[in-house]
Amino acid sequence: MFTGIIQAVAIIENVTDLDGIRTFIIGFPAGFCQDLQIGASVAIDGTCLTVTEIIDANTASFDVMLQSLNITTLGEYKAGTPLNAERAAKEGAEIGGHPLSGHIDFAATILDIRQYDNNFCYRIGAAPQWMKYIFSKGYIAINGTSLTLFKVNKIENWFEVWLIPETRRMTVFAQKKAGDRLNIEIERSTQVLVDTIHDALDEKLGALAPLLEKIMQQQGIDLADELMPKLAKH
Numbered sequence: 624m625f626t627g628i629i630q631a632v633a634i635i636e637n638v639t640d641l642d643g644i645r646t647f648i649i650g651f652p653a654g655f656c657q658d659l660q661i662g663a664s665v666a667i668d669g670t671c672l673t674v675t676e677i678i679d680a681n682t683a684s685f686d687v688m689l690q691s692l693n694i695t696t697l698g699e700y701k702a703g704t705p706l707n708a709e710r711a712a713k714e715g716a717e718i719g720g721h722p723l724s725g726h727i728d729f730a731a732t733i734l735d736i737r738q739y740d741n742n743f744c745y746r747i748g749a750a751p752q753w754m755k756y757i758f759s760k761g762y763i764a765i766n767g768t769s770l771t772l773f774k775v776n777k778i779e780n781w782f783e784v785w786l787i788p789e790t791r792r793m794t795v796f797a798q799k800k801a802g803d804r805l806n807i808e809i810e811r812s813t814q815v816l817v818d819t820i821h822d823a824l825d826e827k828l829g830a831l832a833p834l835l836e837k838i839m840q841q842q843g844i845d846l847a848d849e850l851m852p853k854l855a856k857h
Contacts, residue, residue, distance in 0.1 A: 627769025671725025720769025
């Protein structure tokens, strides 16, 4: 498990491919790898990877399968790419963000970045099938960083998050620009709740459920949006 609080910005030193496996050699800041062992989990841009070799005090190797390369942005990376990094949370550790599994759901694209004084607003586009899990004031993990959703538009399929200077300083986001892709992990309890709502509708309404959802979408209404605040009170 991870907390969504980035601990370091790491750098890819080398990338090799062999038999459907891509191996990343990643360099970390001094102290990050202290007591790190083969088999340990590290979130790299939000993706849970396993240490396969300790190369030296600040460098480790990770193997990535084709499936992970296809779902995440890791397949686009080359030597010199900076990465968000977080060690797996220890038992009893304070959860500064929100609990993360390190299992990326999809990659999304930055549509726009706006600056207001020292704060930055990132507008991010997502595929429609994922927008049902994204709610204003809820949590989302972007490249392994726990962030609060600010604004959500389920008609145009985008959401916005705000980044303060400290978050940009401690992560790779200051180097991102419109058109770049990001790894997204949705908040699991929200996913379970939304899927439960939709399953209940399907059970009660049968063939009418998709028709009802379509009508509501045309009116700009998301049923889960309407029910989530009520359920959260109970």
